[in-house]
Amino acid sequence: xxxxxxxxxxxxxxxxxxxxxxxxxxxxxxxxxxxxxxxxxxxxxxxxxxxxxxxxxxxxxxxxxxxxxxxxxxxxxxxxxxxxxxxxxxxxxxxxxxxxxxxxxxxxxxxxxxxxxxxxxxxx
Numbered sequence: 001x002x003x004x005x006x007x008x009x010x011x012x013x014x015x016x017x018x019x020x021x022x023x024x025x026x027x028x029x030x031x032x033x034x035x036x037x038x039x040x041x042x043x044x045x046x047x048x049x050x051x052x053x054x055x056x057x058x059x060x061x062x063x064x065x066x067x068x069x070x071x072x073x074x075x076x077x078x079x080x081x082x083x084x085x086x087x088x089x090x091x092x093x094x095x096x097x098x099x100x101x102x103x104x105x106x107x108x109x110x111x112x113x114x115x116x117x118x119x120x121x122x123x124x
Contacts, residue, residue: 002026002098002113009094009118012086016122020081022096022115030074033099036081037108038092038120045095047106049081054102061106064090088124093117 008020035050049070097111
C-alpha cells in the first residue's frame with residue numbers, strides 16, 4: 001500500500017512558478033513509477049508527466065514540455081513537479097499517482113494509488 005499526499009498548490013499569476021510536492025508512505029517507494037495528472041473543471045483527467053522507476057526515464061505531455069519538470073527524491077519518499085511559465089490553461093486540480101508498472105505510464109488506468117489532489121489556479 002502506498003499513500004500519497006500532495007501539497008504546494010495555490011494561486012499564481014500567469015508567467016509565475018509553483019512547485020508541487022507529493023509525499024509517499026511505504027518503504028518501497030523507489031520501486032514505483034510516479035506520475036502527475038491534472039483535471040480542469042468539466043474536463044477529463046489528463047496526463048502531465050511521469051518518471052519510470054525501472055530506468056528513470058521522464059516523459060511529458062506536449063502542453064507542458066519545456067515548462068514543467070518532474071523529479072523524485074527516494075530518500076525522502078517524495079516526488080515533485082516544478083511548474084514554470086504558468087499559463088491560465090494550466091489551472092486544474094493536480095494529482096500525483098504511483099504504480100508498480102514501468103510501461104503505459106501516460107494512462108490513468110495504469111496507476112494504483114492516487115493522492116487527494118491540490119488546486120492550482122493561474123490568473124491571467
